[in-house]
Amino acid sequence: MLVLSRKKDESIMIGDQIELKILSVDGDQVKLGIVAPKNVKVYRSEVYESIQQQNKESLNISKSLLEQISKKNI
Amino acid sequence: MKIETKFLGEMNIEENEVIQFSNGIPGFENIQKFVILPLEKESPFAILQSIEHVEVGFVIALPFVFKKDYEFDLSDEDKEELKITDPEDIITYSIVTLKEPFNSSTLNLQAPVVINHKHKIAKQLVLQDSNTNPLRYPIEGGMS
Numbered sequence: 001m002l003v004l005s006r007k008k009d010e011s012i013m014i015g016d017q018i019e020l021k022i023l024s025v026d027g028d029q030v031k032l033g034i035v036a037p038k039n040v041k042v043y044r045s046e047v048y049e050s051i052q053q054q055n056k057e058s059l060n061i062s063k064s065l066l067e068q069i070s071k072k073n074i
Numbered sequence: 075m076k077i078e079t080k081f082l083g084e085m086n087i088e089e090n091e092v093i094q095f096s097n098g099i100p101g102f103e104n105i106q107k108f109v110i111l112p113l114e115k116e117s118p119f120a121i122l123q124s125i126e127h128v129e130v131g132f133v134i135a136l137p138f139v140f141k142k143d144y145e146f147d148l149s150d151e152d153k154e155e156l157k158i159t160d161p162e163d164i165i166t167y168s169i170v171t172l173k174e175p176f177n178s179s180t181l182n183l184q185a186p187v188v189i190n191h192k193h194k195i196a197k198q199l200v201l202q203d204s205n206t207n208p209l210r211y212p213i214e215g216g217m218s
Contacts, residue, residue, distance in 0.1 A: 039151045043200060051185045051200055052101035054209055058132055058171040058182070065172040065179075066081055069133065070113045 079123050080131030082111060092125060093189060096155075099198040100185065105130055108196070110167075110189075119170065122187065134167040140181055140213060146201050148188070156190045156197060163192040171210065180210035 004012055011021035011033075018040060021033040034042050079085050087109050095106050102124075111121040118139040124130035137144045148158070158164055166188050168181040184207045189196040201207050 038149070041200070043202070047184075047202065047204070048100060048200060050209055051182070051198075054171060054182050054185070055099060055101040055132070055169060055198075058169050059130065061081075061131075061133060061172050062174065063081075065174060065176060066133070068176050069119045069170075069172070070117065 075125075077109070077123070077125045078128040079111060079121070080128055081121060085111065087125070090194070093191075093194050093196050095196050095198070097197060099187075100200065102127075102130055110134070120167070122167070122169070133170040133172055134187060135170050135181060135213075137166060137168040137181060137183060137186065140168075141183065141211065144183060144207070146186060146199070146207055148199075152188070152197065152199060156188060156195055157193045158190055160192075163190050165189050165191055168211075169198075170213070177212075177214040179213040181213055182209055183207040183211045184209040 006012060006022050008022050008025055011019050013019055017037050019033075019035040021035070023031040023033045025031075036042055075089060076084055076086055091109050093108050093110065095108060097103065098105050105124050105127055107125045108122050109125055111123055113119050113121065118136045120134050122132040122134045152158075156164070166186050168183055168186055171180045171182065173179045184201050184204045185198050186201070186207075187196060187198045
């Protein structure tokens with residue numbers, strides 16, 4: 001992992017088009033500004049991880065539950 | 075072609091029923107080819123089954139049945155990626171996390187599965203706002 005130190009209002013570039021700027025530092029909270037092309041998805045990593053986790057959890061399906069939903073109509 | 079399914083045994087499916095998830099889905103990024111297997115007629119539920127990995131079979135549901143005002147924005151990039159030209163081309167499902175008892179099951183409204191059934195391509199979106207579109211939306215109440 002590349003480690004860089006930055007101060008408030010300083011930024012780093014990732015490639016030519018992605019800029020990460022330190023907007024403020026308050027205790028253990030850092031506020032970042034991100035400039036990136038629209039096709040670059042930016043997520044808090046826990047958002048993506050929570051979806052991965054939920055998808056994995058949803059594979060645990062018991063036969064009896066499946067039988068229950070097979071019978072449910074709207 | 076014949077495929078093994080997680081819940082429904084061996085099934086015969088047509089090549090043109092295969093739906094391509096080019097990015098896989100979160101947690102299963104390498105699994106790209108799925109089919110949708112209906113359950114009972116009129117049921118809002120179906121199975122999203124990998125054609126190559128028998129154990130990867132999700133229960134999915136039509137979210138609008140459970141949350142009538144469910145909505146989310148589709149970005150221009152997503153529209154382009156999914157080759158959406160006509161809203162009629164797409165169908166949206168939510169992955170269901172089934173729990174015992176059934177009423178404690180949840181729908182993942184934060185990550186809708188959007189399928190372009192005309193082009194047979196699909197993607198599980200990741201929405202930023204989990205307050206409006208929760209990761210675990212209770213299924214209870216939506217069923218009649």
